[in-house]
Structure formats: C-alpha cells, structure tokens
Amino acid sequence: MNTNALSRALTRTAVLAASAGLLTAGLLTGPASAAVAAAGPVAGRADTLAACAYYNGRALTVHGQRGDRVSQVQCLLANRRYLRWGDVTGYFGPKTLAAVKKFQSRHHLTANGKVDKKTWHALYYA
8 A cells, every 4th residue: 555545544544533532522413413313223233322512511400491501401311312302492391391300310310300410410421
C-alpha cells in the first residue's frame, strides 16, 4: 500500500472513530439521530440512541414548564423507552409527568415527578 492510500485509510478510520466518540459522549443531536432511535433496532444490531444535547444543567424541572430543559428530560426518557419519541415536545405535560414518576420509582427515587438533581443524575448515569 502506498503512502497516500495508507494516509487516506488512517484518516477515514480516525474520522469514524471520532464520530462514534461524539455520539457516545452525547455531543451530537438532532432530528436525524432521533429518527434513527425512533426507528427501533435493526436486525443483528443493538438499538441506536439519540444524543440528547438540548440542555446541560441540573435545574429543577417540573410539570407545566417548557423549553430546552424539558426537551432534555424527554429525550433522556425516550432513550430509555419511558416516553415515545413523538412526545419529545419541549412541554412538560401529563405524559412526561407519568414517565418521570415511573422512571423515579424504578430507580428508587422519590416518585414526585419533579426532575431534581438526583433525578437528573439518574437520567444520565443510572
């Protein structure tokens, strides 16, 4: 293999590895990645999760709110199949409230439907 071909092969491998790392780290997001996750598993492959990057904080998020914090909660819940992708709307309504309570209950948290620091931590790391 000549030097140019080897260089191109190494560059291609590095780009693929970097892309996979960004997805794993949760740095890429958008309708395309959400659509892939919504499509479900492909035969012989594990599910692909959407990277949730609407909000990067831990502020209290509760029923009735709207915005990026809510979208982040919804995305994380949809990745874990507590909420459907079609319900990722940015509005913390009854479906999101029920999903948060169910998630909290299953993770031994106070099931009050309020996304506090402990719930945020569990959504990211549990």
